[in-house]
Amino acid sequence: MQVKYDIALFFAGEDRAYVEMVAEQLKARGISVFYDFYEEENLWGKDLYVHLTDLYRKQAKFTLMFISKNYANKLWTNLERKAAQSRAFEESSEYILPARFDDTEIPGVLSTTGFIDLRKKSPVEVAVMVGKKLGVNPFEVKSHSVPPPKNELLIGRAKFDYSNNNGLFRIGSGAFEFSSRWSKASNTSIHCYTDTPNIRGVALAPKDSELENLDSVSIFDYTSRVRKPEIGRYVILQNTNGIYAALKIISIKDDSRGDEYDELVFDYWIQKSGSDSFVEYASRA
Template sequence: MIMEYKYDVTLSFAGEDREYVEKVAQILIDEKIKVFYDKFEEVDLWGKDLGVHFDYVYRKGAKYCVPFISKSYKDKIWTNHEIKTAISRSIETNVEYILPARFDDTEIDGIRPTLAFIDLRKVTPEKFAHLIMKKLEKEPTIPLPEQLQEDEEKFYLGVKIFASINSKKLEGVGLGINFTNKNTEHRYINEPYFEVSENVVNSGTNTFFLVDKTAPVSFPNKLEYGQSVSVTYKLKQASMDMWEGLPNDATVQSFLTTSLGEKFKSNKVDVKKIINLMKELK
């Protein structure tokens, strides 16, 4: 039998963590998700016996319960009441119900350490709201804002020297990127673009795409957890001639975006290093 619930998800949290939780709740409401969040229920709660009402909300009223676990959460009377009620529902039904999210490593009685959780220290409210929607099998309509991240273990830019396939002769210099998906879910990555630290003479811009690859790689490119993509772009002599006018400390860097609203930037590479390599190959 398919159960009908008043709420898709109910949120349990300490007041100290309200700023984060309210952002999550507002996104869910904007996405038409039925969410129990106390501020949205002030009029309905007015005059009710909260002990009785919260027993209904956290034991029978929602498909899922998300406790936002923290030291403050463990210390509060009401959050202890809420999580104990939610745990009793899990015991009674023996189905997936509690979806823990952690601000720290505080242990809560009744929440087994083997129960998978989301680490909120690594996730924005926007991203967490989208994870809840995914759990509810609902597609978000509001895109995630880009979150700029820099991590060389995920996204690395290097200078590559490539050779002719037939003659094996060194042929030119390229910019090579390697990106690894170290998040727990798949995402599509878009074509990377590049940026030099100064505007290029005669172009009026410092941002550009490269199109000439040493091997075919298509974008958007789907990456599962742990998968990587590498691509090397050939640099033209005409570009190097324009870069000659850049300051000696000029650098180039690569950026890419994903289908989950993330934006990554690579390490920086000295432009002079690239120019000198091109000259050596002449």
């Protein structure tokens, strides 16, 4: 049987935060993984009952079942489980790999089946174990290819060491994600790049601008690969979905200029409506 994925993940939505970290660690290790958020465009318009049944029966080498009290009560998780159990029964194989958040009993999953206790395992450890199950050596992956830090909120604050993770920090998610990239300039300014796949352009707002002045950011100049905002300045990003984000540089530390470490702090606002105006956010800043 020819398969598309090394492993497929099925879980309850309430457990998504943990599962997504596992998915990202698997992806970083070169393991092909079915995780629904990675397949939103592909799933759009399909008969999910037919498609997911076929996927869990035929298109993965293994399935990773994240068991919890939430999982036990879901209609779709029961569909996925039955499809996977049908495959396991037909092949008499260890196709289903159970991983438990708690001790909830799941029909068809015997108490004698070996499982991972997620109360004692981090997402990284789970990904490493999956890799070993697949015969993939996780240490063949370069250290710099692990997923960079991320804040999925549409409005928030980023605080990170820009000398790590190739200077990457992700904000937002899905169509509203921005993979920002930064590098050292000084302790009063920093370089911001368009080098990541989902950033279309970077621009600087005029000096002394505030959110109430950012009412038409599309007119700014996005023609340079790199910009150098200073503390207090707004940098505007546009992603490849045409969405804008406004980032205000709050503080910069530079270990070559007397600071103990490199650190960038910025506040950000992602315009979910697709507008190029941030005036509405001024009262919330």
